[in-house]
Amino acid sequence: MAAERPSAGQGLVTAASGALAAAIRSGPLDQDDDTGKSSAVVLDWERRLGVRVVGAGFATPHLPVAAAPTTPEEALAVAAEHFAFCPDTVPRSRRPYTLAAYAGRVADADRWDF
Template identity: 40%
Template sequence: MTHTDFPALPDRLPPGQLLRAADHGQNRTAPRGKALLWMSDAPVDDAGEAWTRLRQEHEQSGLYPVLLEHDDDRAWDDRWSFPETIDVLDATDPETALRTLWDQLQADREPEEDDDEEIPEDEWPSGPWPGLASPGTGDGSPLAMADQYAAHLQDDVDFHGRPRRWRLGLIPARDGASALTLAGWDGPCNHTNDTELISAALTSWGDRFGAHVVGLGTDKLWLSVAHPPQDLAHALAVSLEHFAFCPDNLWQGGYDTIDQYAAALIGINAWVFWWD
């Protein structure tokens, strides 16, 4: 089937459909009715293998693959609320994006006059934006690590020990970071509606840590990381970026302090984020 407003689909895809910018959504700069992504109609058994094949075809197809966590048949129907065009993303500086997320987080943590909730200032960082962490080191291939992580996610289990089920998604994009903004993914909407800030941060993490987008949930993100921090000092600097990017990872991730969170990042080749 030919789609005049979408790149030609690769061969050997399962049945699927194009999802378009909805008339009722917040379409931002993307025109209404624009095809945002292709998504398989159902979960696939060989999701990780298919992701790697499609990733290898990305340069030719122009379609970046994502694994989409399958919760129910309609979970993804309305999760593409904020599509933007590439010029919006290109105008977003990565460090400015992280600084903006940091500053917004600090402002949101100021209690309202009628808010009795105590904010644990001693346990979690505050103050001015600390700046970017230094790049990771190592010779590992970011793409090879992404392929390995896709294979891992194919057989992963959820919080309850149940096998995860994955649909396939294809987004016209130069990389996984930009794919999130171009498709209008609203997973972080409880933290920010400006997905271009998330994409800009991911672009910087790709440059500094060899990070690649592999999987998406309706409020989760799975990244492969080829060059993670190798010591606590570096991991602490990275943790501050994570805190700006997704504070729920620290607040609701079972960590009492930022030091505990940082220690869990040392040498780990995957970062997973969840916005409550």
């Protein structure tokens, strides 16, 4: 008889911030499995943009944004950060889909999912 695999569940983690808790096993792991890198990026967004980690799937952090970029220049810079963090952020299925078009979505969003 095969052993049963444990099912996925929820858990609580003591951490100074959601970004640090997310380092346990979240981030764009299909791109890079170094959770320290993804945690550092999310921690920077936490400090600069009021991002909070409210949930995470296997490779998908869910981040409400308190202070999204307000100018087109800021939005384009953050869009470039999103693309560097997770290239799948700019959907391949919608090509041609420019970084500038995505920047408009970044500025208007109250939540980012990767």
